[in-house]
Amino acid sequence: MKSTNHNPTFTIIGGGIAGLTTAIALHGIGIDATVFETAPVMHPLGAGLGLAANAVQAFQRLGIADEIIQAGRQLDAFSILDERGDVVTRTDSRAISHRYGINNFAIHRADLHRVLLSHLSPSVLHTGRRVVQIDEQPDSIRVVFEDGTSHRTDYLLVADGVHSLCRQQLVPGSVPRYSGYTCWRGVVHQPGNTLHEATETWGSSGRVGIVPLTNERVYWFACVNAPGRDEQMRRLTGRDLASRFRDYHAPIPNLLAQTPDEHLLWNDIVDLKPLPRYAFGGILLLGDAAHATTPNMGQGACQAIEDAVVLADELAKDVMPEYAFRAFERRRLTKTHYITNTSWRIGQLAQITNPLLISLRNGLFKHLPARLNERQLETLYRVDF
Numbered sequence: 001m002k003s004t005n006h007n008p009t010f011t012i013i014g015g016g017i018a019g020l021t022t023a024i025a026l027h028g029i030g031i032d033a034t035v036f037e038t039a040p041v042m043h044p045l046g047a048g049l050g051l052a053a054n055a056v057q058a059f060q061r062l063g064i065a066d067e068i069i070q071a072g073r074q075l076d077a078f079s080i081l082d083e084r085g086d087v088v089t090r091t092d093s094r095a096i097s098h099r100y101g102i103n104n105f106a107i108h109r110a111d112l113h114r115v116l117l118s119h120l121s122p123s124v125l126h127t128g129r130r131v132v133q134i135d136e137q138p139d140s141i142r143v144v145f146e147d148g149t150s151h152r153t154d155y156l157l158v159a160d161g162v163h164s165l166c167r168q169q170l171v172p173g174s175v176p177r178y179s180g181y182t183c184w185r186g187v188v189h190q191p192g193n194t195l196h197e198a199t200e201t202w203g204s205s206g207r208v209g210i211v212p213l214t215n216e217r218v219y220w221f222a223c224v225n226a227p228g229r230d231e232q233m234r235r236l237t238g239r240d241l242a243s244r245f246r247d248y249h250a251p252i253p254n255l256l257a258q259t260p261d262e263h264l265l266w267n268d269i270v271d272l273k274p275l276p277r278y279a280f281g282g283i284l285l286l287g288d289a290a291h292a293t294t295p296n297m298g299q300g301a302c303q304a305i306e307d308a309v310v311l312a313d314e315l316a317k318d319v320m321p322e323y324a325f326r327a328f329e330r331r332r333l334t335k336t337h338y339i340t341n342t343s344w345r346i347g348q349l350a351q352i353t354n355p356l357l358i359s360l361r362n363g364l365f366k367h368l369p370a371r372l373n374e375r376q377l378e379t380l381y382r383v384d385f
């Protein structure tokens with residue numbers, strides 16, 4: 001236990017969605033944490049992001065939901081389509097939104113980061129500070145940076161993403177797990193597009209998602225089965241992808257071909273095998289560093305955002321932070337494990353490429369009772385704060 005005769009200091013490693021949202025949530029309860037981020041500057045980055053009702057409810061708790069909603073776009077429905085564009089399943093968001101508020105909402109990551117950063121004092125965030133080691137000492141935690149300098153803190157919140165060095169120091173062997181599919185993302189300016197729903201097209205060449213954003217922009221992603229870190233995949237251009245998906249329904253081939261190669265983002269899809277704990281004394285894992293999931297349920301960032309609110313909720317109680325971290329862990333393990341495991345299985349189904357199995361799967365999905373789908377969404381959208 002740390003001594004309690006001074007205001008304890010809190011440090012966050014990582015200025016991603018988890019780190020920034022946590023800094024805002026802690027500021028709301030009177031804790032000014034210091035954030036260290038490896039990137040030299042906070043560039044507008046990334047592509048689109050779906051945020052579900054649980055994330056929106058968390059932002060409401062933080063008092064910043066309206067700004068975030070304004071920067072994004074509400075969607076009427078989410079459909080899974082086959083290669084021809086025929087509907088396999090369709091979930092009308094409006095039907096569920098009366099219970100949980102906005103439940104199908106998309107935003108450009110850069111817009112989300114802009115809003116989050118605008119709620120933090122510039123002095124909170126220290127960029128160009130890559131953490132390479134943490135040392136637990138009897139009365140504090142020492143964070144060591146790449147340039148050899150260090151920083152002491154009473155409590156450490158580790159939010160440095162799925163590849164977290166600090167987590168791998170605390171839990172040796174907790175390396176990211178490759179899903180078997182790799183993914184490209186892009187955002188295209190498409191004046192006059194009439195899209196108002198998010199779709200995923202599941203077919204024999206892979207999976208393509210399309211999500212309309214604000215300002216006539218469309219976010220797309222394409223997932224293809226491949227070995228991990230494949231050099232051939234790394235070299236693919238938008239035109240190569242358009243050719244790969246040339247038999248898919250409109251506007252897929254055009255969207256892919258229109259994306260400038262310098263705007264293509266490419267990642268192997270990885271997650272983290274569920275960890276049995278997130279709290280390690282005065283150190284807590286948050287966001288993808290704790291519970292990275294494959295993106296098949298669109299919940300990775302949503303869970304990072306939920307983390308921030310639950311942590312602030314526990315720290316606001318008059319207990320030692322170590323106890324708050326344990327209480328956080330008890331509140332977060334079950335839901336985050338459920339999402340990682342379910343999303344992994346959905347990914348295996350979505351990436352089937354054998355035509356016979358595709359037709360069996362689609363037939364099964366068409367006959368699934370809507371109630372089953374709703375029940376799953378309720379599990380995601382229900383928050384305990």
Ligand SMILES: Cc1cc2nc3c(=O)[nH]c(=O)nc-3n(C[C@H](O)[C@H](O)[C@H](O)COP(=O)(O)OP(=O)(O)OC[C@H]3O[C@@H](n4cnc5c(N)ncnc54)[C@H](O)[C@@H]3O)c2cc1C
Nearest residue numbers: 014016017018038050131160161287288295298300301302
């Ligand atoms: C293709 C794809 C689509 C997705 N779609 C969705 C979606 O629709 N909805 C959704 O909710 N989620 C989605 N996700 C998941 C979402 O992107 C992540 O869950 C989310 O970004 C996690 O935020 P984080 O802050 O925990 O981690 P990260 O975003 O990885 O941020 C970690 C931060 O830590 C910094 N950092 C790393 N190492 C260090 C270090 N050693 N020292 C200091 N700083 C460091 C990094 O630079 C980064 O800024 C998707 C993911 C992928 C790959």
